[in-house]
Amino acid sequence: MSLSHTDIPDPTALEREVETEGVSQGRLILRRFLRNKIAMISLGIFLAVVALALSSSGIFGIPGWWKYSHTDLPKLLDGGKPTLSLIPEWLGGDGIHLGEHPFGQTLIGIDYFAMTMRGVQNSLIVMFVIGILVAVIGTVVGAVAGYYRGWVESVLMRFTDLIIIIPVIVLGAVVGQIANQHFQGLGVLGLSIVLGLFLWTGLARLVRGEFLTLREREYVDAARVFGAGDARIMFRHILPNAIGVVIVTTTLVMAAAILLETGLSFIGFGIRTPDVSLGLIISQNQTAFSTRPYLFVWPGVFIVIIALTVNFIGDGLRDAFDPRQSRFVPRKMKEQVKA
Numbered sequence: 001m002s003l004s005h006t007d008i009p010d011p012t013a014l015e016r017e018v019e020t021e022g023v024s025q026g027r028l029i030l031r032r033f034l035r036n037k038i039a040m041i042s043l044g045i046f047l048a049v050v051a052l053a054l055s056s057s058g059i060f061g062i063p064g065w066w067k068y069s070h071t072d073l074p075k076l077l078d079g080g081k082p083t084l085s086l087i088p089e090w091l092g093g094d095g096i097h098l099g100e101h102p103f104g105q106t107l108i109g110i111d112y113f114a115m116t117m118r119g120v121q122n123s124l125i126v127m128f129v130i131g132i133l134v135a136v137i138g139t140v141v142g143a144v145a146g147y148y149r150g151w152v153e154s155v156l157m158r159f160t161d162l163i164i165i166i167p168v169i170v171l172g173a174v175v176g177q178i179a180n181q182h183f184q185g186l187g188v189l190g191l192s193i194v195l196g197l198f199l200w201t202g203l204a205r206l207v208r209g210e211f212l213t214l215r216e217r218e219y220v221d222a223a224r225v226f227g228a229g230d231a232r233i234m235f236r237h238i239l240p241n242a243i244g245v246v247i248v249t250t251t252l253v254m255a256a257a258i259l260l261e262t263g264l265s266f267i268g269f270g271i272r273t274p275d276v277s278l279g280l281i282i283s284q285n286q287t288a289f290s291t292r293p294y295l296f297v298w299p300g301v302f303i304v305i306i307a308l309t310v311n312f313i314g315d316g317l318r319d320a321f322d323p324r325q326s327r328f329v330p331r332k333m334k335e336q337v338k339a
Contacts, residue, residue, distance in 0.1 A: 029244075032320035039316020042309040049305060053120040056113070068101075068111035070118040070276050080105035082112075082294050104294050106285075116298050119278040122271055123306065126192045126261045131254040133196030138203030139246055143234050145204070146211025157208070164201045169263060171198060176269025191270050195260060203249045210242035244321030251314035258307050278303050 033039060058064035068074060077083075083099025103112035145156040175194050214220065215238060223233050239246075264270035265279030272280065278299040285295035 029320045033316055036316040036319060038312050039319075042312035042316070045305065046309040046313065049120065049302065049309075050124060053117045053124065057117040057121060059121065064117075066111075066114060066117070068114045070110065070115045071274065072111065072114070073109045074101075074105075074111065076105055076107075076109040077101065080107065080109070080112075080292070103298050104292070106295070112295065112298065115276050115281060116278070116302060118276040119281050119299060120302050120306070122188050122275065122277050123258055123261060123303070125188050126195070127254045127257050127306075127310070129189065129192035130196040130199060130257040131250050133193065134200045134203055134253050135246055135250045137197070138200035138249070139207055139239070141200070142204040142207025142209075143211055143239060146208040147215055147230065147234050147238070149212075153208070156204075160201050160204050163198055166198065168195065168198050169260060172260070172264045173267065173269040176264060188271060188275065191261060191264070195257060199253055199257065203246065203253065206245045206249055207242060210245050211238055214238045214241055244317075248314055248318045248321060251310060251317055255307050255310035255314060258303065258310070262303055 054064075056064045056066040057069065077100060080101070082102060082104040084102035101111050101113065103116055105112055106115070141156055141160065145153040172191070172194060176191070211234075220233060220237060223237050228237070261270055261277065262279035262282075265272075265277040266283045268283065270279060271277035281299040282296060285292070288295050
């Protein structure tokens with residue numbers, strides 16, 4: 001027996017069948033995400049980068065395992081060339097070892113591995129702070145606008161439109177210039193807050209659209225009948241059904257935030273010395289690209305790794321939450337399709 005394409009139930013029907021067999025929607029989403037090989041590989045690489053940055057340089061006053069910090073000035077060795085070797089001796093290399101300065105040194109002797117790890121830490125802080133602000137502000141604004149509608153929706157959406165038309169990188173540059181003149185730079189948290197306050201608009205629009213649809217569902221009417229307040233209906237009944245949009249959009253904004261922070265620091269309006277940023281490191285060493293390329297390459301490699309892995313994780317979450325991207329098919333259905 002064979003089934004034509006039209007005989008195969010749609011993904012939503014498959015979800016219903018799976019749920020009737022005792023699998024919850026949450027576990028179904030988790031299975032979809034775990035079966036996405038690219039997303040899982042990206043998650044593993046991202047966690048490895050986070051673990052390397054936090055453990056090597058330390059955090060919250062806890063020292064890391066690396067012997068130098070981004071402010072130490074050890075003696076300049078061999079002109080600052082990298083000591084990292086990944087080629088085994090039997091292939092004609094020096095063996096696998098880190099050496100004294102695996103990524104090399106700057107002209108004044110600062111260990112480049114310590115600087116890069118500090119830059120990765122700051123980029124991760126910026127990314128997560130922006131993600132939290134975007135998720136909170138965008139969700140609240142979108143939820144209130146979509147639930148109440150009327151003049152409340154008009155005011156909030158026109159305010160959102162006003163924020164959208166302001167180029168974020170220009171705004172960041174202006175605020176950064178003012179901070180450089182009066183406060184010696186924005187700092188990591190200052191830059192994160194400024195960017196987070198202007199990157200939530202896309203999420204707010206998406207959440208509003210979800211709430212406009214979900215507020216008409218039967219379970220919302222039932223909650224009103226039983227006396228539930230507006231806040232409880234919005235955040236206990238409607239929001240869990242729109243959480244997929246929030247998670248996916250926030251993840252993608254976090255990936256874009258890494259590049260935005262890098263760009264602002266590169267042009268001198270983001271994180272400034274004595275602190276370190278990946279974009280600032282590239283900016284300081286761009287003239288050495290032809291003579292000492294390792295000073296330019298390592299920060300770029302970590303920027304690309306972080307941005308790509310977070311984007312792939314976001315794509316995996318989008319596929320997992322989207323019922324039209326269902327990849328979990330019951331065994332019975334697989335056997336029918338193969339027959």
